[in-house]
Amino acid sequence: MAEVIVDDGFSAAVEIDCLIIGGGAAGLTAALAAAEDGASVLIAEREKQLSGSTALSSGLIPAAETRAQKRQNINDNKKAFFEDIMGKNNNSADPKHVNNCVENINLALDWLEEKHGIQFHVLEDFLYPNHTSFRMHAVPEVTGEGLINYLEKAAAGLDIYISCNLQIINLVRSNSGKILGAVGKRPDGKIENISAQNTILACNGYGGNPTLISENIPEMKDAIYFGHTGNQGEAVIWGRQLDAKIGHLSGYQGHGSVAHPHGVLVTWALMMEGGIQINKKGVRFSNEHKGYSEQAVNVLSQPEKIAFNIFDERLCELGRKFDDFRKAENAGALVKGLTVKELATNIGVNETSLSETMLNIDALAEQNARDSFGREFNIKSRLKPPYYAVRVTGALFHTQGGLLVDKYARVIQESGSIIQGLYACGGAACGVSGPDVSGYLSGNGLLTAISLGYVAGKSIKRIE
Ligand SMILES: Cc1cc2nc3c(=O)[nH]c(=O)nc-3n(C[C@H](O)[C@H](O)[C@H](O)COP(=O)(O)OP(=O)(O)OC[C@H]3O[C@@H](n4cnc5c(N)ncnc54)[C@H](O)[C@@H]3O)c2cc1C
Known part of the structure; x- marks a missing residue:
């Protein structure tokens, strides 16, 4: 010891x-x-x-007011970033500590660029859950x-x-x-x-x-x-x-979208841009937009501790921008169905339930409406055939x-x-x-x- x-x-x-x-x-x-x-x-x-x-x-x-954001004309500020962090933790983290991190992360990223030649850009394809601005920096x-x-x-x-x-x-x-x-x-x-x-x-x-x-x-x-x-x-x-x-x-980051049994992360971008999670019964069980961390617990409480991410061709294209997603696809984790019926058969879930679920979210999307879990759907991110599914489970990523x-x-x-x-x-x-x-x-x-x-x-x- x-x-x-x-x-x-x-x-x-x-x-x-x-x-x-x-x-x-x-x-x-x-x-x-x-x-x-x-x-x-x-x-x-x-x-x-x-x-x-x-x-x-x-x-x-994540960082606000960086050189990379300015280069990409992203209008963000540290106050909003601080509030996003505190909102997500329900004001349970020490604000001084959070502020110290927020105040130093942009200095650190700018310094890594200027002094050490590490080039960052900001992902602008979609907003991560509960971030109010594009601020995810990557090499x-x-x-x-x-x-x-x-x-x-x-x-x-x-x-x-x-x-x-x-x-x-x-x-x-x-x-x-x-x-x-x-x-x-x-x-x-x-x-x-x-x-x-x-x-x-x-x-x-x-x-x-x-x-x-x-x-x-x-x-x-x-x-x-x-x-x-x-x-x-x-x-x-x-x-x-x-x-x-x-x-x-007791704090930690979980993730509700690890391809199972392939063991590859499937980006949450799919959920943020219109995808849904269903369980083995073919029904949704949560607001996927609350965050992928807590979704680990939600997925683990489903039958056999698994769920299916359901998405379409447009979201497949978005996913392919991520290394992990490409790995999952290469590992054979994606299942395709030209229709909802075919998808249900291919993943072994009840066809009637899945059809009902899909009709339900389609109606919500058409009306730009909110579901009973509190998630907002919109017409722009409506799912269209052919459909895809990945079988996933929940995992522990790291402790906080x-x-x-x-x-x-x-x-x-x-x-x-x-x-x-x-x-x-x-x-x-x-x-x-x-x-x-x-x-x-x-x-x-x-x-x-x-x-x-x-x-x-x-x-x-x-x-x-
Ligand atoms: C799949 C996955 C995806 C993630 N994606 C993101 C993301 O996109 N953005 C994000 O912000 N976070 C993400 N995280 C979390 C992020 O990876 C961690 O928060 C971060 O890497 C922690 O950095 P660290 O330097 O503290 O620890 P680490 O990178 O884990 O480094 C700690 C090192 O210490 C070494 N070590 C431990 N004990 C000893 C010892 N006694 N003696 C010598 N060496 C020791 C370990 O071997 C290790 O190399 C993700 C995590 C996972 C698992």
């Missing part, structure tokens, strides 16, 4: 200004920010290569893998040493409570001590730790975990031993609870004081989604990874 060791005489062969635990978006962003201010930086990454949940993600980062490939590759390339140009296959097992602190560094372990069992003036926790949350999931998010204990398995919750485990303030451990941090991303103790030399960012820190699955606004994950990574990295020299 990960431990915090007290050792005033801690000595190490490696001495560094800044140790970063974890090499995802948060860790790499923090490394770039710290190194360009002159700090020597070591990233310790437990896997044999950089990846994390970041590389598994769609790589979409040209529109993938998380692309994002990690660009960040890693940028790190290669600075005084940043990336040590893969190095799992940090223990933090080390002095008697007075300052963090002095950490102890790492190689796959062959070799132990390495690292002495660091500052340690940044960028090791994400505890999605890969079944014990912590059962304890904090029991409704997802049997669900597929779709994030990075190396995220074992050390930030929370060490934080508890350090008497750190920990918040919203974690260590509470101040405006410099320093870890706060229960007493209210700061733990000297310790920072947290990304999924290691408490997020901006509150304590419930429904509080997750699209992009809250990379928002805290990149904004808090930037803040933590910049704080190293600022605070010295």
